[in-house]
Amino acid sequence: MSYLVAAYTITAAALLGYAFWLRRKRRELLDRSNRSGGGPA
Amino acid sequence: MNGIEARALEKHFGPVRALQGIDLSIEAGSLVRVAGANGAGKTTLLRILAGLERPTRGTVGLGGRDPFGRKAASVRGRIGFLGPTTALYGELTLRENLRFISSLHGLSEERTPQLLAALSLSEVGDREVRTLSQGFRRRAGLARALLTEPAWLFLDEPWNGLDRAAGEQLTHQLRAGREAGRTTLVASHAEPTGPGGVPWDRVLELESGRLRETHR
Amino acid sequence: MEEALRYAGVGLVATAALTWLAADEARAIRSARVAGVLALALLALWFGAVIWVAPIERAQGIVQKIFYVHVPCAPVAYLGFVMTAVGGIGFLWRRDAHWDRVAISSAEVGVLFCTLILVTGPIWAKPVWNHWWVWDLRLTSTLVLWFIYAAYLFLRTLSSGTDEARAFASIYGILGTAAIPFVFFAVDLAQGKTLHPSNPAREGLPASMLVPLLLGFVAFACVFWYLFARRLEVAKLEARQS
Amino acid sequence: MNGPRVALAVLRKDLLVDLRSRDRLGHMLIFAALVVVLISIVLRTSAADARGALLPLLWIAFLFTSLLGLARSFQAETEDGAWTNLILVPVDRGWVFLGKAGANLLALLVVEAWTALLAVIFLDVDWTRAPGAALLAGVLGAIGLSTLGTLLSALSASARFREFLLPILLFPLILPVLVFAADITGEAIAGRALAERSAGALALYDWVFLLIGYLGFDSLVEA
Numbered sequence: 001m002s003y004l005v006a007a008y009t010i011t012a013a014a015l016l017g018y019a020f021w022l023r024r025k026r027r028e029l030l031d032r033s034n035r036s037g038g039g040p041a
Numbered sequence: 042m043n044g045i046e047a048r049a050l051e052k053h054f055g056p057v058r059a060l061q062g063i064d065l066s067i068e069a070g071s072l073v074r075v076a077g078a079n080g081a082g083k084t085t086l087l088r089i090l091a092g093l094e095r096p097t098r099g100t101v102g103l104g105g106r107d108p109f110g111r112k113a114a115s116v117r118g119r120i121g122f123l124g125p126t127t128a129l130y131g132e133l134t135l136r137e138n139l140r141f142i143s144s145l146h147g148l149s150e151e152r153t154p155q156l157l158a159a160l161s162l163s164e165v166g167d168r169e170v171r172t173l174s175q176g177f178r179r180r181a182g183l184a185r186a187l188l189t190e191p192a193w194l195f196l197d198e199p200w201n202g203l204d205r206a207a208g209e210q211l212t213h214q215l216r217a218g219r220e221a222g223r224t225t226l227v228a229s230h231a232e233p234t235g236p237g238g239v240p241w242d243r244v245l246e247l248e249s250g251r252l253r254e255t256h257r
Numbered sequence: 258m259e260e261a262l263r264y265a266g267v268g269l270v271a272t273a274a275l276t277w278l279a280a281d282e283a284r285a286i287r288s289a290r291v292a293g294v295l296a297l298a299l300l301a302l303w304f305g306a307v308i309w310v311a312p313i314e315r316a317q318g319i320v321q322k323i324f325y326v327h328v329p330c331a332p333v334a335y336l337g338f339v340m341t342a343v344g345g346i347g348f349l350w351r352r353d354a355h356w357d358r359v360a361i362s363s364a365e366v367g368v369l370f371c372t373l374i375l376v377t378g379p380i381w382a383k384p385v386w387n388h389w390w391v392w393d394l395r396l397t398s399t400l401v402l403w404f405i406y407a408a409y410l411f412l413r414t415l416s417s418g419t420d421e422a423r424a425f426a427s428i429y430g431i432l433g434t435a436a437i438p439f440v441f442f443a444v445d446l447a448q449g450k451t452l453h454p455s456n457p458a459r460e461g462l463p464a465s466m467l468v469p470l471l472l473g474f475v476a477f478a479c480v481f482w483y484l485f486a487r488r489l490e491v492a493k494l495e496a497r498q499s
Numbered sequence: 500m501n502g503p504r505v506a507l508a509v510l511r512k513d514l515l516v517d518l519r520s521r522d523r524l525g526h527m528l529i530f531a532a533l534v535v536v537l538i539s540i541v542l543r544t545s546a547a548d549a550r551g552a553l554l555p556l557l558w559i560a561f562l563f564t565s566l567l568g569l570a571r572s573f574q575a576e577t578e579d580g581a582w583t584n585l586i587l588v589p590v591d592r593g594w595v596f597l598g599k600a601g602a603n604l605l606a607l608l609v610v611e612a613w614t615a616l617l618a619v620i621f622l623d624v625d626w627t628r629a630p631g632a633a634l635l636a637g638v639l640g641a642i643g644l645s646t647l648g649t650l651l652s653a654l655s656a657s658a659r660f661r662e663f664l665l666p667i668l669l670f671p672l673i674l675p676v677l678v679f680a681a682d683i684t685g686e687a688i689a690g691r692a693l694a695e696r697s698a699g700a701l702a703l704y705d706w707v708f709l710l711i712g713y714l715g716f717d718s719l720v721e722a
Contacts, residue, residue, distance in 0.1 A: 003384045007323040007377045011330075014376075015480060018369055022487040029494035055418030056499045093586055095352065095420055095721055109721065118589025126580030130512070132519040144508035145588050147501050169519075185584075349718045404671035411667060415658045425654045428715040429668060432647070435711060436672050439704050443675035446682060446697065 043104030043192050044069040045090060045224055050099035052085050052250075059085040060096070061250040069104075070222040072215055072240060074229060077247035083228035084124070084197050086247065090226065091122040091195040103193050118146055121191030123199055127182030131171030135162060135181050138170060139188055146189045153188070160184050160210055175202045183211060187218075194218060194225040212239050268332070271478070272339050275485070279340070279359040282493060289486035296483045299476035306469035323381040324466075329473030330374045331399065333481040335437070337367015338406055340485075342434035345427030357423040358492035360430050364409055366484045370477070371403045398444045405433040405440075418499060502594040509585070509598025510605075516575055517606065527568050527610045534560040535617040553622055554688060555681040561607075561614050562644070562670075562677065568606050569648035570665050572599055573656040586720045593713035595720075596649065600712065603645040611637050624688060632687035632694075639701045640680035646705060647672055650712040653719060675704055 050063040059082045067073055075083050088094040090101055092108030101108055106116045122128075129138040139153040157163045160180050165173055170181060179202040186194065200208055218225055219240065227239075246253040278285050307325045314321035344360025347353070378396050379389040390396075409429050416422040462470065517523050538556050576582045585595045615637070618624040626633045647669060655664040679694075679701040686694045 001319055003380050004320050004322055007326055007380045010376055010380075011326050011373050014369060014373055015484075018366075018484060019487070022484065022491055025491045026487065026494065029491065029498060033494065033498060053499075091587070093583060093721060097420065114588075114590050117587050120587050122583050122587065124580060124583065128581045128583045129579060130516055130575050130581060131579055132516050132575075133512070137515065141508055141512045142584060144511075145505050145584065147504060147589075349715070401671055401674055408667045408671060412654070412658075412664065415660065415664065421657070424718055425658075428650070428711075428719060429654060431715065432650070432672055432708070432711060435707055436675065439675035439700065439707075440671075442700055443678035446700075447678045 046102035048100050051097050053097045058250055063252050069224050071242035072219045072225050074227050074241045074244045081247040082250045083247055087195045087197050087228050091120050119192040121186040121194040123182050123186035123196045127178050129170045134167050134169055136166045142188050156184050176204050179203050180207050196227045198229055271336050276343050282355050285486055286490040292479055292483035296479035299479050303472040303476040306472050310465055311469045312465050317385050320384045325469045325473050327377040329477040330370045333477050334367050334370040337363045341430040345430035348427045362485050362488035364406055368406045374399050392448050394445050398441045401440045502590045505588050505590050506594040506598035509595050510601040513602030523568055527564050528613050531564040531614050539621045557618055558677050558681050564610055565607055565644050569652050572649050572652040577656045592717040592720050596712050596716035600645050600649040603649050607641040607645050611641055628690045629687035632683055636680045636683035642705045643676035646708045646712050
C-alpha cells in the first residue's frame, strides 16, 4: 500500500511543483517587465 | 549589379545589441571604409554581410542575392573574408593551405603561385604556416582572402600586424581590386597611413550598432 | 506490431494537434486557462475512477493501481519528445525563435513525464517482482530516451540566447527523435535475449480497468497541454526580457 | 559536380593535417590497446570468455577510443578560425560534412582494425569464422559512429564544456549502433548465420543519420 501512495504522491508533487514553479517564474517576469515599462503578456 | 545592400540589419547576442538597425546600399566596385571605435559592431557587420553569421533580423543582398537564402551557394563562392585570424591550418604549408582553398573553389593551378608572387610570399610558400612570423602570417591570410578573386571582399582590420612594405602591398591590392570592379568593405578603427593613402569611395561611421555616414 | 501502429497513429494525431496549437504562440499561451480547467476536471474523474471503478487485481493486489499513473505518463512523454523535433525543424526552416520556444517547452515537460515513468516504474516493480529495475522493453527504452533529452536540456543550458545555440539544440532534438525507433528496436534486440516479465498486455483489459486508464491518458494529455502552454509563456516572457 | 570535389578536398586536407600532426591517430591506437589490455586483466579473461561477454566490451572500448579522435574533428577550424573556409564554399555545406565524416571514418576504420588485431592477440578471437559479417559490422558501425560523432563534435566544438558534452550527446544516440554491431559480430564469431535484422537496422540507421547530418550541417555552420 505504501508503494501505491508513494507513486501517486510523487507524481502529484512533481506535477504541482512544476506548475507552481512556472506560475512563480511567470509572475516574476511579469513584475519585472511591468516595472521596466513593458506591457503584460 | 553586384553591389551590397542591407535592410534593417539587427544582431543580438542575448541581451547585447551588437547591431541595432543598419540600412546601407553600396554600389558595385566601390571601396568603402567602415570606421568606428572598438565595440561599435564593425566585425559583426562585416561577418553578417560576408554570409558568415545570420542577422537576428533584417536582410542582406550581395548582387541582389541573399547569402543565407536557399540558393546562396553560387554567391558564397565569390565572397572573400579576412578576420583577426589567418583562417589557415598551422600544420600545413602555405602552398598546401592555398591548394586546399583552390580545390574547394575549383580554381586553376596557376592561381596560387601567381598570388604568392604578387604578395612576395613565394619564398615562404613551403614553410608550415605556424612557423611564419606575425607579419608573414597576416599577409598569408590576405592571400587566402584574395585567392578566389572574390566579387565582394571583406577585410577586418587588415593593417594590423603588417609592416610598411606589406601595408603598401595591401593598399596596392585594394586599388587593383577597385579597378577590377570588386566591391570591398574594410573595417579599420584608424585611418591607415602610408604613401598616397587609400582612395576610399565612402566612409561609413559605425557607433554602438548604428550607422552615421560621414561623407560621400 | 499492430499495437505499435495504433500507438503511432494516435501519436501522429496528437502531434498534429499540438503543432497546430503551437503555431500561433499567443493563442497557445491563452489556451493555458482552458487546459488547466479541463486538466483538473479530468484528473478528478480519473482519480475517482482509479479508486472506485478500478478493481483490486487478484495477483498483485492494490499496488497494481500504480498502473493507472505509470502508463499514462508514457504517451505524453513521447509527445513532448516528438514536439521537440517539430520545434527544431520549425526553427531551422523559418529561423523564428518562436518555434525554438516550442521545442524547449515540450522537451522540458516531456522530460518531466519521462522522469515520472522512470520513478513510478521501479516503485511498482519492487513490491511485485522484488527488484527495483526491470529490464523490460518499454522501461529500458524510456530510460535511454531520458538520457537523450536530458542531454538536450544540458546542451541548452550551456549557451542560450544566441541563434547558434538554438540551431545546435534544434539539430540535437531532431537527432533524438529520429533515434527513438532505433532505440526501441535495439533494446528489444538486446533485451530479447534475456527473459523478463513483460508489461501486462493492455488489450485484454476489462472495462473496469480500461476506463480509468483511458481517463488517465486524456487527463495527462490535458496536464501536458497546460504545462506546455505555461512553459511557452515563460519562454516568451524571458525572450521579451532580454 | 563540384559537391564531391569539395568533400574530397576537405577529406584530403583533414588526412594531411592528421599525418602532419600525427598525434590524433597515435593517441587513439595507444588508448585502444590500453583499454583492451585493461579489460582483459581486470576481468581475468579466459579464451572461453572472450566470445561471450568480452566481445561487446570491445565495441565499448572502440567507442571510448573514437571519442578522442571525434572530439578534435573541428579543432583546427575552431582554434585557427578556419571555419570561414568551410562556410564560404560554393556548394551545399553538407558536402563539407561528408568530407569531415569521411576523414573521421578512415581514422576509425584504422582504430577498428587495430582493436580487432588486439582481440586476436589478447583474447584469441578468431575472426576467420565469418570474416564477411565481422567486416560488415565494422564498416557499418564505423560509419554510424563517424556520422554522429562528426555532427555532434561540430555542435559542441564551440561549447564551453566540450570534453563532457560530446560523450553526453553521443552515447545515448549511438546505443543502437553498439547493439546492432555487437549482435552481428557476436553471431559471426559464434559461426552462426549473419544477423540480417541487425545488419539491416544498422544500414538504415547510418543512412538516416547521414541524411540528417548532410541537411543539418548547412544550417549549423552559419548559425
